[in-house]
Structure formats: C-alpha cells, structure tokens
Amino acid sequence: MQLFYNPEITENDSQIFFPKGESRHIVKVLRKSVGDTLNITNGKGWLFKAQIKVADFKNCLATITEKTYHEKHQYYLHLAVAPTKMNDRYEWFLEKATEIGIDEITPIICDHSERKTIKPERFERILQSAMKQSLQYYLPKLNNVCTFSEFITQEFKNNIFIAHCEDSKKSTLKQHLKPKQHLTILIGPEGDFSVKEIETALKKQFIPVTLGDTRLRTETAAIVATHSVAFVNEII
Numbered sequence: 001m002q003l004f005y006n007p008e009i010t011e012n013d014s015q016i017f018f019p020k021g022e023s024r025h026i027v028k029v030l031r032k033s034v035g036d037t038l039n040i041t042n043g044k045g046w047l048f049k050a051q052i053k054v055a056d057f058k059n060c061l062a063t064i065t066e067k068t069y070h071e072k073h074q075y076y077l078h079l080a081v082a083p084t085k086m087n088d089r090y091e092w093f094l095e096k097a098t099e100i101g102i103d104e105i106t107p108i109i110c111d112h113s114e115r116k117t118i119k120p121e122r123f124e125r126i127l128q129s130a131m132k133q134s135l136q137y138y139l140p141k142l143n144n145v146c147t148f149s150e151f152i153t154q155e156f157k158n159n160i161f162i163a164h165c166e167d168s169k170k171s172t173l174k175q176h177l178k179p180k181q182h183l184t185i186l187i188g189p190e191g192d193f194s195v196k197e198i199e200t201a202l203k204k205q206f207i208p209v210t211l212g213d214t215r216l217r218t219e220t221a222a223i224v225a226t227h228s229v230a231f232v233n234e235i236i
Contacts, residue, residue: 003132004040016050016062023060043139045070070137075233076182078104081222082189083115091126093219098130101230106143108151112191118145148197161209162186162201164193173209177232187222
C-alpha cells in the first residue's frame with residue numbers, strides 16, 4: 001500500500017484537492033487515473049480511502065469513499081536529543097525513530113554541542129516520509145530547537161530520565177520501563193552533557209540512566225531508547 005499525507009483533511013471532508021506538486025506525482029509519476037483509489041492519512045490517526053475523480057497533474061481531485069480511525073499506541077515517548085555534528089546522523093535518527101514509534105522530538109542545544117542550528121523544514125519532510133513509508137497514521141511532533149536551559153525549566157510529568165556517560169550512580173533504563181507510560185528522555189551531544197547540565201537535571205528530579213554497557217553515539221542512544229520503550233509496550 002502506498003500512503004499519502006495531507007494534514008488538512010478531517011473526518012468531515014468528502015473530497016480532497018491535491019496541490020500541484022503532489023498532483024503531478026500522482027498523475028505523471030504513479031500513472032494514476034480516474035477511478036483509481038488512493039490511501040491518505042492526516043497524521044492524526046485517520047486513514048482515508050479516496051477515488052480519483054479528476055486526474056489533472058495540476059489539480060488532482062479525489063472523493064473520499066472510506067474513513068478509518070486508528071488508535072494511537074498506549075504510551076507517549078518524548079525524546080529531547082542534541083543535534084549531531086554530522087546532520088545526516090540526526091536525520092537517520094528521525095527516520096528510524098518514526099518507524100519504530102515516537103510521539104515527540106525536541107532538538108536541544110547543550111554546552112558541548114558542536115551543531116547549534118537545524119533545518120526544521122527538512123526534518124519535517126523526513127518525519128513525513130518515514131511515517132508514510134512505515135504505514136503509520138500519526139506524525140511525530142517536532143518542537144522548535146531550544147537550549148538545554150530553556151528545556152529543563154518546563155514542567156514535566158513522571159518518568160523523566162537523563163542518559164549520560166559520567167561515572168556516577170545510574171540504573172539501566174530498562175529497570176524503569178513499564179507499559180503505557182508517559183516518558184521524557186534526554187540524550188546529549190557527542191561530548192555528552194556537561195556536569196552542570198547533569199546536576200541541573202537531577203535537581204529537576206530527572207533519573208540518571210545508562211542505555212547499555214558500551215558508549216553509544218547520540219543517534220544510536222536515541223534509537224536504543226526508542227526501541228526499548230516500544231519493545232516493552234509490544235510484549236503486553
């Protein structure tokens with residue numbers, strides 16, 4: 001099944017107009033014609049089946065024939081991850097985390113961060129592409145980039161963790177994981193969080209954790225955390 005994304009569709013709509021770029025892709029590239037069926041999601045849990053009525057490569061029109069709402073997974077995972085020095089590594093994390101199952105992502109700039117800027121529009125496209133490729137109906141929320149200091153001042157629910165590599169007392173993340181939790185996990189840059197940042201997080205009641213016996217890259221650590229949470233929720 002090929003999945004299209006249109007954030008503007010609601011369950012009350014009866015037809016869909018595709019923008020020029022997507023219309024061209026449907027008609028010219030995919031060779032879709034009048035009567036063909038398309039599968040579309042709005043990234044909010046809905047899957048729409050729509051039949052093409054006007055196969056115009058500038059303005060394709062389809063009529064919705066079926067609507068199905070899919071419940072979201074029963075946990076909520078928010079990862080705050082420092083951008084990596086090599087941008088493609090962070091993009092890899094975004095793609096794979098979306099495929100595995102993540103709800104919210106915040107890029108955070110830390111004391112040891114080598115990269116301090118991101119391209120949010122590109123990141124959004126990667127999330128959308130990964131959602132469609134993996135046939136999911138929820139688009140992860142991408143927050144604006146912020147500093148560690150800005151992020152840590154928020155009010156958090158329970159189950160908040162900071163994964164770091166300092167030699168101090170830590171437990172493993174898996175010791176704390178249970179199904180159906182709301183979790184926030186901090187993942188630092190290549191140079192790890194600074195001692196000051198770790199102390200600040202601990203004062204905010206973040207639990208220090210390790211993600212394994214080996215030292216992981218930022219993007220690898222983020223994927224390990226994502227998969228660990230998803231796995232715990234799959235075995236119930």
